[in-house]
Amino acid sequence: MSPSARLSGTLPVSVGVHFVALLGFLIWPLTTGITLPRVPSTFQCMLTLPVPPPPFVRPASKPVTSTARFSAAAAPTTAPEKINPELPSPAPLPDLAVGDASSVGDFGGIVGGNDGFVAPPPPPVPQPITAPVRVSELVHQPRKIVDTRPVYPELARQSRLQGTVILEAILDRNGRIDRVRVIRSVPLLDAAAMEAVRQWRYTPTVLNGQPVQVLMTITINFQLQQ
Numbered sequence: 001m002s003p004s005a006r007l008s009g010t011l012p013v014s015v016g017v018h019f020v021a022l023l024g025f026l027i028w029p030l031t032t033g034i035t036l037p038r039v040p041s042t043f044q045c046m047l048t049l050p051v052p053p054p055p056f057v058r059p060a061s062k063p064v065t066s067t068a069r070f071s072a073a074a075a076p077t078t079a080p081e082k083i084n085p086e087l088p089s090p091a092p093l094p095d096l097a098v099g100d101a102s103s104v105g106d107f108g109g110i111v112g113g114n115d116g117f118v119a120p121p122p123p124p125v126p127q128p129i130t131a132p133v134r135v136s137e138l139v140h141q142p143r144k145i146v147d148t149r150p151v152y153p154e155l156a157r158q159s160r161l162q163g164t165v166i167l168e169a170i171l172d173r174n175g176r177i178d179r180v181r182v183i184r185s186v187p188l189l190d191a192a193a194m195e196a197v198r199q200w201r202y203t204p205t206v207l208n209g210q211p212v213q214v215l216m217t218i219t220i221n222f223q224l225q226q
Contacts, residue, residue, distance in 0.1 A: 129207060129210055132212070133207060133213065133215065134215050134216075135216040138205060142203050142204075142214055144201070145203060146199065146201035150192045150193050150196035153188055155188055156189055161186070163189055165185065165186050165222070168180070168215070168218075169197055170215055175202035175205070176201060177199075180197055180198060186222065193222075
């Protein structure tokens with residue numbers, strides 16, 4: 001047998017032996033240094049239960065005892081010196097039927113007839129106005145229906161006197177001039193102004209449905225014609 005044939009037969013065997021030796025060299029340290037944990041055979045579990053409350057004990061009921069005491073002095077032992085007369089009992093109130101004319105309702109009812117209702121009282125009659133009312137306080141002012149121009153006094157004309165006379169007049173309830181007085185005076189012209197104003201007439205003035213007197217101011221200018 002040739003040397004090449006012998007080498008081809010032993011070569012696979014030699015490679016397998018070396019592979020097994022190398023494999024054992026690597027695995028042996030791994031298997032010898034590992035310690036597996038022990039598995040306990042039983043499992044213990046501890047549970048803490050709450051303490052139960054003490055049993056309810058009903059308190060013993062106390063015997064009911066009467067606190068009333070009877071005094072021997074409660075009943076009189078001697079006769080009184082005098083006996084007071086008894087007061088008369090109040091007379092009973094009469095029963096009122098529903099809808100009675102003399103009954104008054106609990107809800108602000110008014111004493112009425114058979115149906116228990118009457119019309120409210122009429123409004124009070126306004127008191128008559130006695131004092132004169134200023135013309136500025138009126139809604140509808142009086143209207144002049146008769147006008148008389150003043151006569152220029154001859155003495156004032158000869159003196160070439162001019163001026164303005166202011167009067168205060170009171171109209172009566174019929175619209176006539178009742179009183180008149182001078183507020184601003186021009187001595188030679190006052191009488192002529194008052195004489196003319198006393199002849200004026202106005203429409204009657206009504207306030208709140210009543211005829212009233214009116215206080216008014218009148219201005220009269222005296223000027224000479226050129």
